[in-house]
Amino acid sequence: MKFYKSLRPFKAISFDLDDTLYDNHPVIKKAEADFLVYLTSTYQELEQLDARKWNLYKNLLIKENPALQHDVSLWRKEIIKRVMVVYGISMVNAIKYAERALQKFLQLRSDFTVPQESILLLKELALHYPLVAITNGNVDIKQIGLNDAFQFVLKAGNGFNSKPDIALFQQAALELDIAVEDLLHVGDHLLTDVYGAQNNNAQAIWFNPKAKPLDKAKLLPTVEISDLKHLLKLL
Secondary structure (H helix, E strand, O other): OEEOOOOOOOOEEEEOOEOOOEOOHHHHHHHHHHHHHHHHHHOHHHOOOOHHHHHHHHHHHHHHOHHHHHOHHHHHHHHHHHHHHHOOOOHHHHHHHHHHHHHHHHHHHOOOOOOHHHHHHHHHHOOOOOEEEEEOOOOOOOOOOOOOOOOOEEEOEOOEOOOOOHHHHHHHHHHHOOOHHHEEEEEOOHHHHHHHHHHOOOEEEEEOOOOOOOOOOOOOOOEEEOOHHHHHHHO
């Protein structure tokens, strides 16, 4: 545990999800591969679709509409619709199929179990502080077994800009009936989590299990930890 600043008293703890409470990289890698198989095997028109072409449309759409970056589920649905129409599926059917396909992807990307040590840690922390989750992702909390771990979960999209924007931190504080500066945010990402929290007057715990350098940090975290169990030392 490394302190970069003095830790102020706090009233609640917010957690990032992906790559903080579980390793999301292998999950997403497998989900993307399985989703492509689903698309090409379910819709005959998409038989020639591959990962390279999918990523081309993904990048094209975000250039056309940068606001999609704030809602990864809507972004994916729009990619699906665009690809389907380009490959010869009517717009009417593409709209219908895209919603169905999105639900399939959400099931695939949530097809894992959160490590037991993370669940036990949350239970211990919840005895002392209100816990909430703030994520830019679209994991299904219930499917991965975290449904009862938090007082509530806030996801980017549906009117909320993604971290590092203040919107989700502000909403969390509002629902907790505290000030943003009374929030202690825990996350792995130097921009979305550390900068997002610190720039909006909350405190940030940087979860850094792989000992990454700080050279990409826009603001220093309050504390750096390599193991989530170190959070118990702050109680």
